[in-house]
Amino acid sequence: xxxxxxxxxxxxxxxxxxxTLVAWHRQPGEVVVAGDDLADAETTKITNTIEAPAAGVxxxxxxxxxxxxxxxxxxxVIGPAAATGAEIDRFLSExxxxxxxxxxxxxxxxxxxxVEIPDGxxxxxxxxxxxxxxxxxxxxxxxxFGGDLENWMFNQPAWSQAHRVIALDLPGHxxxxxxxxxxxxxxxxxxxxxxxxxxAPGPVHLVAHSFGAIVARHLAHARxxxxxxxxxxxxxxLGRVSRAYxxxxxxxxxxxxxxxxxxxxxxxxxxxxxxxxxxxxxYRRLDGVAQALTAIDTANLRADAADPAAVxxxxxxxxxxxxxxxxxxxxxxxxxxxxDIAGIDTLDxxxxxxxxxxEAAAAVNARVADHVARHRAGxxxxxx
Amino acid sequence: xxxxxxxxxxxxALAQEMERDPNVIIIGEDVAGGEGGSSGVEDAFGGxxxxxxxxxxxxxxxxxxxxxxxxSAIMGMAAGAAVTGLRPxxxxxxxxxxxxxxxxxxxxxxxxxxxxxxxxxxxxVIRSMIxxxxxxxxxxxxxxxxxxxxxxxxxxVMPSSAYDAKGLLIQAIRDDDPVVFFEHxxxxxxxxxxxxxxxxxxxxxANFVREGDDVTIVAFARMxxxxxxxxxxxxxxxxxxxxIDPRTTSPLDEDSIxxxxxxxxxxxxxxxxxxxxxxxxxxxxxxxEHAFHSLKAPIRTVTAPHTPVPFAPNLEAAYIxxxxxxxxxxxxxxx
Numbered sequence: 001x002x003x004x005x006x007x008x009x010x011x012x013x014x015x016x017x018x019x020t021l022v023a024w025h026r027q028p029g030e031v032v033v034a035g036d037d038l039a040d041a042e043t044t045k046i047t048n049t050i051e052a053p054a055a056g057v058x059x060x061x062x063x064x065x066x067x068x069x070x071x072x073x074x075x076x077v078i079g080p081a082a083a084t085g086a087e088i089d090r091f092l093s094e095x096x097x098x099x100x101x102x103x104x105x106x107x108x109x110x111x112x113x114x115v116e117i118p119d120g121x122x123x124x125x126x127x128x129x130x131x132x133x134x135x136x137x138x139x140x141x142x143x144x145f146g147g148d149l150e151n152w153m154f155n156q157p158a159w160s161q162a163h164r165v166i167a168l169d170l171p172g173h174x175x176x177x178x179x180x181x182x183x184x185x186x187x188x189x190x191x192x193x194x195x196x197x198x199x200a201p202g203p204v205h206l207v208a209h210s211f212g213a214i215v216a217r218h219l220a221h222a223r224x225x226x227x228x229x230x231x232x233x234x235x236x237x238l239g240r241v242s243r244a245y246x247x248x249x250x251x252x253x254x255x256x257x258x259x260x261x262x263x264x265x266x267x268x269x270x271x272x273x274x275x276x277x278x279x280x281x282x283y284r285r286l287d288g289v290a291q292a293l294t295a296i297d298t299a300n301l302r303a304d305a306a307d308p309a310a311v312x313x314x315x316x317x318x319x320x321x322x323x324x325x326x327x328x329x330x331x332x333x334x335x336x337x338x339x340d341i342a343g344i345d346t347l348d349x350x351x352x353x354x355x356x357x358x359e360a361a362a363a364v365n366a367r368v369a370d371h372v373a374r375h376r377a378g379x380x381x382x383x384x
Numbered sequence: 385x386x387x388x389x390x391x392x393x394x395x396x397a398l399a400q401e402m403e404r405d406p407n408v409i410i411i412g413e414d415v416a417g418g419e420g421g422s423s424g425v426e427d428a429f430g431g432x433x434x435x436x437x438x439x440x441x442x443x444x445x446x447x448x449x450x451x452x453x454x455x456s457a458i459m460g461m462a463a464g465a466a467v468t469g470l471r472p473x474x475x476x477x478x479x480x481x482x483x484x485x486x487x488x489x490x491x492x493x494x495x496x497x498x499x500x501x502x503x504x505x506x507x508x509v510i511r512s513m514i515x516x517x518x519x520x521x522x523x524x525x526x527x528x529x530x531x532x533x534x535x536x537x538x539x540x541v542m543p544s545s546a547y548d549a550k551g552l553l554i555q556a557i558r559d560d561d562p563v564v565f566f567e568h569x570x571x572x573x574x575x576x577x578x579x580x581x582x583x584x585x586x587x588x589x590a591n592f593v594r595e596g597d598d599v600t601i602v603a604f605a606r607m608x609x610x611x612x613x614x615x616x617x618x619x620x621x622x623x624x625x626x627x628i629d630p631r632t633t634s635p636l637d638e639d640s641i642x643x644x645x646x647x648x649x650x651x652x653x654x655x656x657x658x659x660x661x662x663x664x665x666x667x668x669x670x671x672x673e674h675a676f677h678s679l680k681a682p683i684r685t686v687t688a689p690h691t692p693v694p695f696a697p698n699l700e701a702a703y704i705x706x707x708x709x710x711x712x713x714x715x716x717x718x719x
Contacts, residue, residue: 286583287582287583
C-alpha cells in the first residue's frame, strides 16, 4: 500500500533523546490534512505540537498518552481511508524503524561542527554550527542575544527537508569562542561572513532573530551579493529593547530572578522550563560569557528607539524582506518608526511573544519556506 | 556535550587552571605518582584515586609536588605558599587525617585574613576525600565536613556531580580565601555532562535537583543521590519532593532553603556526618528560626548515628543513610 505515512517522535534540539506524548489531538479514524495538530509532545525543555505530515485518515495511535518514548519511535500512521489493517501491519513491519529496536535504527542526529575563522585581528574565532539538509538553496539561521543554535530546534528540521540549513552560534554564544571583538554587530557580521565563505559559498537566505537580525543586517549590507532573502524575527533594531530583560539576563544573581527574566521571552510563561533556565545558568557561568554579553549589550542594545539605519534598510530591501513579529513581545517594544515600513511583507502572530519561531513554529516554518521559495535561484524577486 | 566522571572533571579543572595561571600548584602525597619508590615510573598513580594523573608530565615537578607522609608539612607549606601569592591545591588524602594538620588549617590559614587586618590573602584549596561505603574502617571512612564548616574563615564545598565538581573547583582555585573541597570517594566514577570550556559556579548558590510541593529535602554530596532515590520511591506514592543541593556548606544558600521550606512546609535534612553539632542540625535550626510559621510538621534529620564508622559491611550499610530511611521519615511527616 503506498501513501502511508509514519509519524515518529521528533528530535528537537541536540540533547533530546526521548519525549513524552502528553496529548493526542486526533483519534484513530479521524480525517486530517497536512499541518493539522496531531499530538503534543513534551521534553524536559519544552512542549511542542506534532503535525500531520500528509492528508489522510489517522489509522493508528501507537503510543498512549503519558508514555515516554525514544526519538524516532513510531507514534501514528496516516494514509488513505481505503488502507486495510493488514496493509498497515505490513507497512509497519517492513519499516526498519518500527520494530522493537526502533530507536537504534533512527539515523544519527546531525552533530554540530567547529570551524576556525580568522577574526581580522590576527587571531582566530572558533565558531560552532549545525549543518543539516541539502538542496539548491541554503538558509542561514542567526540567533539573538544570549541564544544559540538550539533556538531553531523546531524550525531547522522542517526547513532541512527541502534545503540546506546552517544554524550557527554567534561569537560569545553557545559552543563558539567567547571573544566578541568590540561587541559590535558589524564585527560579528564579519565573522559570520567569514564562516559562510568557509562553509557555504554562494547566495543564502538569512533568517535571524532579535539581536541576530542586527548582525544579519550588517552582513547583508556589507555583502549584498551573498543574500537572496532576509527574514527578521522580532528584530532588536526596530524598537527599544527592554532593559529589564537585558540586565536581568546578564546580571540575575538568583535562579528565581532568571526564571522571571526568561519568562519575558514567551507569551506562554510555562515555556520557561527549569531545564531551559538551567541551560542559561550553565551558559552564563562559562569563562568569558559575562564580558561578551556586556560588550554586545553596550555596543548594540541601548538605543531608545528604532535605528534609522534599520528603517532605511527595510525600505530598501523591498520584497526580499520578511518581518515576523509576536503580538505579545515583551522584549522589543514596537516603535512608531514601523509606520514608515508599513508596506513590508509581514507575518504578525498575535498570540506569540518574543520567540514566535518557538511559540508558533508551524506558522513561522510555513511562511519562511514560502518566502525562500519565492526568492530561490532564478526567481525575479531575488534580483530586487 | 561530553560526559565525564567526577574524577575526570576534577582533573580537567586542575589542568585548565594550571594552564591559565602559572601560580597554581599541586601539593600532596603521591599526587605526582609516588616519588621515593624504587620503580622509577613517572606519573604512576596520580594520587590514591588517580585524580591528578597526567598533570606531572604536563606541568612538571615544580608545580606538581610529591611530599613525604606529613600532613602538617603539606598544609603548612601550602598555607605559606598561598600568602606569598601562589595558589596551591593541597591534597589531604583522607579527610580523616585532618587531626594531624588542623592547626595549619584552623589556627593559621583560616585566620590570616582576619588577623592581618584584611591585608593577607590566602588563596589555598584543600582537596580531601570523605565518605563511607568502601568498608575502609573507622579511620578512612568519615565525613567530618561539619567540623570544617564550623570554622570562620574557611569555605567548604561538597560537590555531588561532575558538572558541579569542575565548576566549584575552578571557583575554589580563583577564590582568595582558604577553601576545603570535599570529594566523596564513592562518587569518583559518577558521570554527567561537563562542558570542555572552563566555568565557575559561585559559592552559596544551591542546585535545585528536582522540584516538588510536599516536602523539602536538603542533602549534600553522595546524599543528594540517596535523597533522589528516595524521591523516586515517594513519587510513586504521590509525594513530590523539592530536592535542594546547596553545593557549599559555607557559605550556605540559606535563602533557597528557606524559600523552599516556606512553600512546602516540611523539611528533611540528609547528611552522612554524625548528628551532634552537625550540618543537619545546623540546617534544621535555620528553618526552625526563620520558617517556623510555615511548618506543617516537625523538621526531621537523617544522618549517620553517633558512632564511629563500622568496618563490617552489614553494619556500615546500616550506618549510612539509605533511600529507604529517608523515604520512611518523609512518610512519617506526611501523615
